[in-house]
Amino acid sequence: MLTYVEDAFNGVIISTALTDLDAPTFSLTLKDIIDEITxxxxxxxxxxxTHEQAQYIPIATALxxxxxxxxxxxxxxxxxxxxxxxxxxVPTHSIGAGALVINEQQVLVVKDAAQESSGFKLPGGHVxxxxxxxxxxxxxxxEETGIKTEFESIIGLGCRHQYRFGKSNIYFICKLKPTSHDIVISDPKEILAAEWVDIAVFLADENNSPFNKMIISSLSDTKGLLHSQFNLANSNKREVFLGQQ
Known part of the structure; x- marks a missing residue:
């Protein structure tokens, strides 16, 4: 049988755990709950x-x-x-994280199979x-380059609308410190190339996107927002980044 619990919005959450009702019984039981909570x-x-309960979807939409x-x-x-x-x-955004990784005067860049431009870009992907x-x-x-890194700070962000599936995208630019140098591409079908490139050479290459050039030229020396050192044990926040005093 179906049960329900109250939620914080003057509504109820109907539980379908372990539900294995035939379609007519599910329909009658769900209608009884709707009448009761009304x-x-x-x-x-x-x-x-769940995916295994997909036969109940048309019953629910009919109600x-x-x-x-x-x-x-x-x-x-x-x-x-x-x-x-x-x-x-309803969730409106996807989240991406790009990485600015600099080793002396070289920046770590990749070229992937899905990108729009023909040049190189920062490594990164979906959170x-x-x-x-x-x-x-x-x-x-x-995953993209085989380079091991340590997180330092968030140094920028961007927003793009109608990115995929009608959702917007928020893109966080993270500054990472490399702890290794040798590039190893584990998935050549996704990552066509990965290189350490002199910053000046990257900025002069017309094939590289203006957005990536702007990030590298503007943010290479930025300290950005650091991980909070406050104790978050009693907070519902998982990650907090704060500016420096």
Whole structure:
């Protein structure tokens, strides 16, 4: 049977854990819950279905549920019992982390199979779910170039709209300190080339994008925002970056 718990938005979260109902029974049970919470003056109902429970999706949408957000293994639907009921917004942005890695007067750059320009760019990629920005920059740099690094600071950020799947993208530029020098490309289908290039040579190359040139020319000597040294044990913040005094 289906159960539910109240949430913080005068709504309920319907649990489908261990649910193995046939379609007609699921439909009747879900309708009973909707009738019950409507009588309780609730405004919202949340329903998360796993990939294995996909047969319940048309039943839920027939009862008024709409899609809210989706992961590879599950989809969350929402039913507004009051037309203007507030619900936490659908995720609107993806997060990227680029790495500025400088060894004396050389900068670490890559050329990947998916990029739009023909030149080189900074290593980097998407921040994964539950991954820190600093960790993502270090991980992506190692995966693309084989270079080991240590995170130093965030030195810039950018925003791009309508990036992929209708979402915007926020791009954090991280300054990393190299702790190795030898480049090893582990996935040549993704990374076509990776090099240490003299900064002056990179800036003079017309094939390199103005954005990457601007980052390297403007931010090479910037200290940026450092990891907070405050104790975050009692905070809901995982990562905090602060300017220097």
């Amino acid at each position: 009588g309780l003056k609730k405004q919202l109902a949340w329903l998360t279905l 008024g549920f709409v899609f809210h957000n989706c992961l590879e293994h599950e989809i969350t639907l929402i039913l507004r019992l009051k037309a203007d009921a507030y619900a936490p917004f 994964e779910l539950n991954e820190d920005i600093s960790e993502a920059a270090v991980r992506e740099t190692f």
